[in-house]
Every structure is written in structure tokens, then in C-alpha cells.
Amino acid sequence: MRTVPRQRSGRPPWMLVLPALLGLAFLVLPLAGMLIRAPWTTLPQRLTEPHVLEALRLSLVCATVATVVCLLLGVPLAWLLARVDFPGRRVARALVTVPLVLPPVVGGVALLLVLGRRGLIGQWLADTFGVTLPFTTTGVIVAEAFVAMPFLVISVEGALRGADQRFEEAAATLGASRWTVFHRVTLPMIMPGVVAGAVLCWARALGEFGATITFAGNFPGTTRTMPLAVYLALETEPEAAIVLSLVLLAVSLIILASLRDRWVTSP
Numbered sequence: 001m002r003t004v005p006r007q008r009s010g011r012p013p014w015m016l017v018l019p020a021l022l023g024l025a026f027l028v029l030p031l032a033g034m035l036i037r038a039p040w041t042t043l044p045q046r047l048t049e050p051h052v053l054e055a056l057r058l059s060l061v062c063a064t065v066a067t068v069v070c071l072l073l074g075v076p077l078a079w080l081l082a083r084v085d086f087p088g089r090r091v092a093r094a095l096v097t098v099p100l101v102l103p104p105v106v107g108g109v110a111l112l113l114v115l116g117r118r119g120l121i122g123q124w125l126a127d128t129f130g131v132t133l134p135f136t137t138t139g140v141i142v143a144e145a146f147v148a149m150p151f152l153v154i155s156v157e158g159a160l161r162g163a164d165q166r167f168e169e170a171a172a173t174l175g176a177s178r179w180t181v182f183h184r185v186t187l188p189m190i191m192p193g194v195v196a197g198a199v200l201c202w203a204r205a206l207g208e209f210g211a212t213i214t215f216a217g218n219f220p221g222t223t224r225t226m227p228l229a230v231y232l233a234l235e236t237e238p239e240a241a242i243v244l245s246l247v248l249l250a251v252s253l254i255i256l257a258s259l260r261d262r263w264v265t266s267p
Contacts, residue, residue, distance in 0.1 A: 046243045055229040063205040066144035078156035108214025139216035144205035152197035159193025
């Protein structure tokens with residue numbers, strides 16, 4: 001019987017440890033600096049200010065609704081890319097990942113050209129239904145969903161490709177319809193991937209700035225989310241910007257740590 005050689009224990013090579021420590025410091029030091037410079041004495045008072053609570057509420061609502069939209073559209077899209085062999089599938093997969101590398105401001109401009117009042121679809125929506133998306137809360141949700149959906153699609157597609165299709169084939173053999181196979185067999189198997197993708201999607205939507213300010217503007221109580229409030233406060237009151245940044249950091253860490261450890265971490 002062939003034995004797998006054990007990894008030798010001992011002092012790790014300095015040529016790996018040194019850049020690893022530098023990388024860790026590069027990621028941690030900015031966060032530590034923000035914690036050190038935070039106005040802890042006035043923090044409770046600043047957190048209860050109306051504009052802070054309003055921006056936080058708007059951010060949480062818009063990010064959650066955007067994640068729901070991504071789930072409704074992204075899960076079927078991921079299933080199509082993973083399970084259906086159609087002409088142009090590679091091109092479609094590449095187009096899905098474009099928002100990952102596209103500058104958010106460019107994404108906002110693209111949304112304006114399509115969904116703006118004079119856009120390709122936006123003008124029709126305004127003339128036919130009287131619906132305008134730019135500079136509204138709905139516009140914030142659209143912008144956040146646009147930049148966040150690729151995270152969900154990539155995660156779910158990877159889970160679908162790794163799922164054992166024999167269970168689906170067995171269910172189909174027993175007479176289950178395609179919809180029954182999907183929501184009774186496929187979806188439970190890939191649920192960890194769906195939840196992981198939804199968490200990443202929600203966190204990305206929560207921190208979106210460029211596409212939001214370009215497509216939805218920066219109006220208090222309507223489109224001013226927490227990232228936009230941070231940017232505005234940084235110009236006039238740096239301590240308030242630090243407080244808002246701490247709120248975003250705390251919310252993101254709590255959500256990512258709790259849900260990701262529950263659904264993604266393997267034993």
C-alpha cells in the first residue's frame with residue numbers, strides 16, 4: 001500500500017514567510033488605522049444621528065432587495081450556463097463576468113445609456129408606463145444588482161458543476177418533472193453554493209459606490225447609501241466618515257463571518 005509522504009515540519013522558509021507577513025500587514029494595517037483613529041468617545045452619539053440611521057437603513061434595504069433580484073435571475077442563469085450546451089455559451093459566460101472587471105462608474109454610465117430617461121429601454125419605460133429608474137431608490141437597487149450578480153452566478157455555477165447528477169437522473173427516471181427535480185433535488189444539493197454566492201452578492205451590493213452615484217445620484221433619504229455618505233462626510237467631517245466606515249465594516253464582518261462559516265466551511 002502506497003503511503004502519502006507527510007509534509008516535513010520545521011521552520012518555514014523566510015522567502016515565503018516574509019511576503020506573506022507583508023501581504024497580511026497590507027490588508028490589516030488600513031483597518032487597524034481606522035480603528036485607532038475612530039472617535040470612540042463620541043461614537044454612540046454619532047451613530048444615532050438621523051442621517052446615519054437613514055443611510056444605514058437605505059443601504060441594508062437596497063442591498064437585500066438587490067440580492068433577492070440576483071437570486072431570482074442569477075440562479076437560473078447559472079443553471080443555464082452549467083447544464084445547457086448552447087451556441088455561444090462561452091461568450092455568455094464571459095459577458096456575465098464583465099461587471100467584475102468593469103469600473104463601477106463605467107457600469108453606471110452603461111446603465112444610464114440603457115435605462116436612463118433617454119436610454120434604449122428607459123425611454124420606452126417612461127413613455128409607456130411612466131417609470132423612470134435613474135436617481136431613484138429603485139435605481140440604487142438596479143445598480144447594485146448589476147455589479148453584484150456575477151458573484152452569485154459564478155458561485156452557483158461552480159456548485160452545479162460539482163454536484164452529482166446521478167441523483168437528478170434517478171429522480172427523473174422515477175417520473176419527476178424537470179421543475180420538481182430542480183427544486184427538490186438540485187437546489188438542496190447546491191444550497192451551500194447558493195448561500196455563499198448570496199452572501200458575497202449582498203456584501204458587494206452593500207459597498208457599491210461608483211455605479212450607484214452615477215446612475216442613481218446622491219440624494220438624502222432616497223439614494224444616499226452608506227458608501228455615498230462616507231464619501232460626502234470625508235470632504236466635510238472626517239470623523240463622521242470614520243464612524244460610517246466602521247458601521248459598514250462591522251455589518252460586513254458579522255454577515256460574512258456568521259453565514260460563511262455556517263454554509264461554506266468544510267470539516
